[in-house]
Amino acid sequence: xxxxxxxxxxxxxxxxxxxxxxxxxxxxxxxxxxxxxxxxxxxxxxxxxxxxxxxxxxxxxxxxxxxxxxxxxxxxxxxxxxxxxxxxxxxxxxxxxxxxxxxxxxxxxxxxxxxxxxxxxxxxxxxxxxxxxxxxxxxxxxxxxxxxxxxxxxxxxxxxxxxxxxxxxxxxxxxxxxxxxxxxxxxxxxxxxxxxxxxxxxxxxxxxxxxxxxxxxxxxxxxxxxxxxxxxxxxxxxxxxxxxxxxxxxxxxxxxxxxxxxxxxxxxxxxxxxxxxxxxxxxxxxxxxxxxxxxxxxxxxxxxxxxxxxxxxxxxxxxxxxxxxxxxxxxxxxxxxxxxxxxxxxxxxxxxxxxxxxxxxxxxxxxxxxxx
Amino acid sequence: xxxxxxxxxxxxxxxxxxxxxxxxxxxxxxxxxxxxxxxxxxxxxxxxxxxxxxxxxxxxxxxxxxxxxxxxxxxxxxxxxxxxxxxxxxxxxxxxxxxxxxxxxxxxxxxxxxxxxxxxxxxxxxxxxxxxxxxxxxxxxxxxxxxxxxxxxxxxxxxxxxxxxxxxxxxxxxxxxxxxxxxxxxxxxxxxxxxxxxxxxxxxxxxxxxxxxxxxxxxxxxxxxxxxxxxxxxxxxxxxxxxxxxxxxxxxxxxxxxxxxxxxxxxxxxxxxxxxxxxxxxxxxxxxxxxxxxxxxxxxxxxxxxxxxxxxxxxxxxxxxxxxxxxxxxxxxxxxxxxxxxxxxxxxxxxxxxxxxxxxxxxxxxxxxxxx
Numbered sequence: 001x002x003x004x005x006x007x008x009x010x011x012x013x014x015x016x017x018x019x020x021x022x023x024x025x026x027x028x029x030x031x032x033x034x035x036x037x038x039x040x041x042x043x044x045x046x047x048x049x050x051x052x053x054x055x056x057x058x059x060x061x062x063x064x065x066x067x068x069x070x071x072x073x074x075x076x077x078x079x080x081x082x083x084x085x086x087x088x089x090x091x092x093x094x095x096x097x098x099x100x101x102x103x104x105x106x107x108x109x110x111x112x113x114x115x116x117x118x119x120x121x122x123x124x125x126x127x128x129x130x131x132x133x134x135x136x137x138x139x140x141x142x143x144x145x146x147x148x149x150x151x152x153x154x155x156x157x158x159x160x161x162x163x164x165x166x167x168x169x170x171x172x173x174x175x176x177x178x179x180x181x182x183x184x185x186x187x188x189x190x191x192x193x194x195x196x197x198x199x200x201x202x203x204x205x206x207x208x209x210x211x212x213x214x215x216x217x218x219x220x221x222x223x224x225x226x227x228x229x230x231x232x233x234x235x236x237x238x239x240x241x242x243x244x245x246x247x248x249x250x251x252x253x254x255x256x257x258x259x260x261x262x263x264x265x266x267x268x269x270x271x272x273x274x275x276x277x278x279x280x281x282x283x284x285x286x287x288x289x290x291x292x293x294x295x296x297x298x299x300x301x302x303x304x305x306x307x308x309x310x311x312x313x314x315x316x317x318x319x320x321x322x323x324x325x326x327x328x329x330x331x332x333x334x335x336x337x338x339x340x341x342x343x344x345x346x347x348x349x350x351x352x353x354x355x356x357x358x359x360x361x362x363x364x365x366x367x368x369x370x371x372x
Numbered sequence: 373x374x375x376x377x378x379x380x381x382x383x384x385x386x387x388x389x390x391x392x393x394x395x396x397x398x399x400x401x402x403x404x405x406x407x408x409x410x411x412x413x414x415x416x417x418x419x420x421x422x423x424x425x426x427x428x429x430x431x432x433x434x435x436x437x438x439x440x441x442x443x444x445x446x447x448x449x450x451x452x453x454x455x456x457x458x459x460x461x462x463x464x465x466x467x468x469x470x471x472x473x474x475x476x477x478x479x480x481x482x483x484x485x486x487x488x489x490x491x492x493x494x495x496x497x498x499x500x501x502x503x504x505x506x507x508x509x510x511x512x513x514x515x516x517x518x519x520x521x522x523x524x525x526x527x528x529x530x531x532x533x534x535x536x537x538x539x540x541x542x543x544x545x546x547x548x549x550x551x552x553x554x555x556x557x558x559x560x561x562x563x564x565x566x567x568x569x570x571x572x573x574x575x576x577x578x579x580x581x582x583x584x585x586x587x588x589x590x591x592x593x594x595x596x597x598x599x600x601x602x603x604x605x606x607x608x609x610x611x612x613x614x615x616x617x618x619x620x621x622x623x624x625x626x627x628x629x630x631x632x633x634x635x636x637x638x639x640x641x642x643x644x645x646x647x648x649x650x651x652x653x654x655x656x657x658x659x660x661x662x663x664x665x666x667x668x669x670x671x672x673x674x675x676x677x678x679x680x681x682x683x684x685x686x687x688x689x690x691x692x693x694x695x696x697x698x699x700x701x702x703x704x705x706x707x708x709x710x711x712x713x714x715x716x717x718x719x720x721x722x723x724x725x726x727x728x729x730x731x732x733x734x735x736x737x738x739x740x741x742x743x744x
Contacts (some may be wrong), residue, residue: 002742198569204713216492236604267540269568342572364739
């Protein structure tokens with residue numbers, strides 16, 4: 001049996017590289033993996049620009065995009081960014097101002113602004129329409145059940161739809177909604193995550209889908225940084241691995257040199273699963289930023305207010321960190337999973353894919369040696 | 373290469389069955405696995421009795437014991453149980469009385485008592501001495517770094533010493549202390565656990581040991597309930613699997629029928645990692661017992677006070693639950709990992725071992741099919 005993912009999305013090796021950075025996406029696909037561009041924060045025009053660049057740089061290899069289409073706003077009214085920002089309580093903005101001031105950064109920096117930050121269905125649909133003008137081979141929904149419009153669009157264009165889940169129950173909802181691929185992400189993963197660890201979640205989701213009488217492949221996500229782990233998860237029944245954090249230490253990534261160095265130095269116990277970045281639990285590198293929030297005792301705001309408040313602040317901190325501000329370097333954080341404990345150096349994306357392939361074969365041979 | 377564990381401890385298949393119940397230990401070893409008796413709560417006389425029973429029932433197959441020898445009390449004065457119990461603040465005992473009363477159980481039940489509950493080194497050493505009169509093939513230390521006395525005793529008797537760890541740093545300390553086998557238990561496991569998930573912890577510990585220039589095998593623990601997961605972890609480099617929770621749904625186990633049924637019905641999100649059972653973080657089935665503690669807002673007591681307070685109460689609740697008390701059935705809890713989401717029925721210990729073997733081979737064949 002060849003890899004099932006090769007049939008479904010055309011990649012040579014079922015290693016999915018989720019990244020917000022087109023360079024990582026193109027490099028991962030060129031190396032035989034499958035790059036997936038996180039398109040949530042783009043405008044349709046920006047996305048068109050990014051995908052055109054990928055087409056020019058991917059050597060005809062397959063790639064996909066990841067969007068966020070909230071099911072509950074399937075036909076929502078268009079809310080302006082300013083209207084939403086007005087809902088952020090003043091003491092929260094005062095608090096982020098204080099963080100910046102204490103780091104010696106002008107407190108007027110990092111003010112919330114609207115723009116494309118507030119996700120809504122019409123934007124998600126527009127992004128999908130843009131992607132259909134490019135040879136995308138996968139569309140993924142990052143959060144919540146994929147809405148009927150998305151499933152229908154995938155079917156119409158003959159492109160598989162994937163959905164990320166953190167619990168067995170959510171997987172069953174996605175399967176019922178008609179998705180083609182499930183990405184089961186364990187609690188140890190970076191970004192949005194549930195409570196259940198990868199080693200339990202993946203077999204649990206596979207069993208649930210089987211019991212439901214469906215035949216939907218499951219990609220394993222959460223903590224996977226090596227081809228040995230990938231092989232291990234495939235021995236448990238996964239059809240491949242979906243990785244996000246491993247690319248963040250790659251010089252092609254959108255991360256700063258400051259963050260990449262912090263990532264190399266950090267261990268698996270240096271992450272935190274917190275609601276204080278997006279309003280839902282997401283795993284991040286734990287830094288003095290989180291200490292400040294814990295001390296402040298301010299409850300997390302709901303989506304999308306939390307992101308609207310903190311993203312501009314964190315971008316300002318990143319810029320100051322790169323400029324050499326020590327306090328900002330201390331505060332700097334990003335989404336990353338516990339797997340960062342397995343990252344010992346900054347490697348290029350192509351090298352990472354190559355290392356995965358070698359380790360994958362080594363893992364298999366290891367196991368085989370035990371069965372002679 | 374045969375299984376490395378076969379050479380080290382004589383088992384046919386490197387599936388370690390940790391249990392407080394001699395029936396599980398003997399049955400797992402007879403079936404080709406390796407039973408490990410959790411001996412922490414026994415007196416030396418009780419342990420002698422249990423091991424004699426195992427010898428009579430294990431058909432000459434190898435087995436081991438697990439003790440708890442605190443390194444910090446390497447030569448501690450003997451503290452009486454009553455002296456320790458006197459340190460439990462009165463409002464804590466009032467609170468557990470209220471839980472029992474609300475469940476219609478006499479509030480005088482479940483009073484703390486001394487006995488063997490307070491671990492100390494001399495007791496641990498006595499337990500070890502008892503075990504050396506039996507053909508044990510492994511001694512494991514459940515918590516903290518194995519003390520020099522234990523390492524020395526293992527060497528003297530030619531018995532490998534294993535130690536459980538939940539973090540890379542702890543593994544390195546254990547290796548430096550001279551242990552022969554590391555059990556790396558992820559955060560999803562039942563009982564005492566750290567923060568790092570199995571899929572990250574196991575490769576991280578293996579890499580750290582390798583980097584330290586040592587050649588110490590690592591058993592994977594935490595969330596493993598099937599032979600496919602076991603094969604997966606061995607593909608990642610583990611020398612075998614160490615399982616505790618999977619045996620709890622076996623009719624041979626020390627668990628009540630009430631708990632076993634709760635375990636079959638529960639999903640992977642029904643556990644809690646809490647300090648409110650032993651004083652250190654341990655993972656348990658989440659029930660109304662935990663809701664009560666959360667509502668009460670009482671901080672966890674340090675070891676061993678927390679156990680001295682709650683163990684008699686929980687045993688009383690278990691008895692009432694088995695007797696048909698609905699409130700007690702609701703409260704009843706026990707240590708168990710997230711893997712309980714993979715348990716769908718009560719199977720005998722021998723059947724579980726047999727299922728592991730079959731799934732192990734199936735997992736390997738699955739992976740092999742991808743590489744043809």
